[in-house]
Amino acid sequence: MSNLDRQAVPSLCGGRGFVVAEPVRELLSPRRVQLGESTEVRRLLPNLGRRMIGAWAFVDQYGPDDIADEPGMQVPPHPHMGLQTVSWLHEGEVLHRDSTGSLQTIRPRELGLMTSGRAISHSEESPKSHARFLHGAQLWVALPDEHRHIDPKFEHHADLPTVTAPGLDAIVILGELDGTASPGSAYTPIVGADITLASGAEASLPLVPDFEYGVLSMSGEVHVDGVPVLPGSLLYLGCGRTELPLRAASDAEIMLLGGEPFAEELVMWWNFIGRNQDEITQAREDWMSGSRFGEVKGYDGDRLDAPELPPVPLKPRGRVR
Template sequence: MSDLESHPEESLCEASGRPGPRAVFFPSREVPLGGVRGVTVFRSLPQRDLPTVGAWCFLDNFGSGSEAHPDGHDIDPHPHIGLQTVTWPLNGRIRHRDSVGSDVEIRPGQLNLMTSGRGIAHSEYRVAGHESGAGLQLWIALPRESAGVAPHFEQHRDLPEFKLDGLHAVVLIGSLAGHTSPATAYTPIVGADLNVDAGADLTLPLNPEFEHALLVIEGSITADGTEVTPGSLFYLGSDRTELPLTSGAGGHAILVGGEPFADDLVMWWNFVARSHEEIEDARNAWEAHDLVRFPDIEGHTPDQRIPAPPLPPLHLKPRKRRC
């Protein structure tokens, strides 16, 4: 899953400082991505007043099908620059293929991490004969010094897990409570899958240098005295050494966090960059079928490539972070 909007907004995500321990809800929004597949997702990042949480700059919850497309959705070849994509399936299977030669299936409990660097193309398809995939896709912005790294792909099938007083956690990337993922990270960051048992009452240790946010996927979790249910991103700010968690009936959530991101970012369509010109160069390369920057994906024909939408007629304007 990627940003396939036909008219994506262009925005400047300004560098952020330490925000302090703030607790703010940001409603997820339903985003119809359009096209012949009719894909719809629930997007929690970026927000108008919260473009990033650490280096996390994009968070979509994608479903396993709709009335129009009950078998789910296939995402045809499309490009990325300047980011890492994190694919975390919740059910079903997804086939990932990309322009560096990867061709893998991913199942729940496994992590796909694709680093685009200067340029990569990929596709994500349902696997025939299996339930269509539902899950999360997140983007991690690459810092300036790593934005042009060679593209590469990782799949991690054995991620660190730990239990704590009614909590079962899987660390997708970064470190949490002394457990560190093998996934490659270019900034201080954390992403973790949290399953909280019914009746649980616990305290999760946090890195106070990080800002954090919690997205509940299913059920209900009370975080630091505030009930969190599906439909909103609960932003926690920074300077927290711990997070009290309780749940009456149980809940499933994703925790994301990291050091406040130091760079100003321009995000448009599937590109993360530092300027309008970088975005324009990447778009032109994709539209020109530049095989040096965006090689073809084996098994796909050129007519399957998703065309880039038109750039807006004006240069972008700053979007102030207000958290």
């Protein structure tokens, strides 16, 4: 999914100097962003004061939206570099096309994982004949320096491993949870899991003390380490935890996001993650000139133009504002 803000501003991310090295409970509220004509998303990362959780650098949550009489998601071809996109649905379908020739319909609880590497472009749209509701999340993972220039690729994993406990089912989307690993390609120590809790369930998830974590609420009400987290909000948890207590006040669905704090400082602007101004400027020029990022074939419509670069220099800095 693209960042469609026409006044794109740089996000100065990364660096371990601002990692919270102890458990915290920092509740983040979303910023509402219009995506195309009919999809509104709740942007949780980057957030005021909190830019990343591990390598997770961008989190949009959307729906459930009634799109029975609407076109649904319509995101024209746009570029990416230096990151992975994770498409995750609870309801609906998204048709993915990209410049490597991939064409794939992504359905609920299936992993659509696109590694941009040095450069890729893609589009995302609800199929013409689609389900009534659309509900999901789009996330980006920053690629570390040694992998950010690799060849682009797309992966689709329909069957993902699970971790279960009484009243809890967790699908391992990316990385590893409780010794269970996702088949998706990961380039930094990371975890992403989709967790379903039955009303009244109480459980404790094992965590890695060196990771930092956050919990994104998708539906229902769940108390995370005693904090009620409602849909469309994200609770940042810091580091230093060996377990995470959960209690469901209703049937609930959450996403656990975590990973080793990302050591490198980054510049994230529009749909690019780089390390300095020159890389971002060159990427924009390459997209606008039609080079490097390839062509998305089969999309019925024009591709997105990049916004103008801001008048101030883009500088890589730490993880918080």
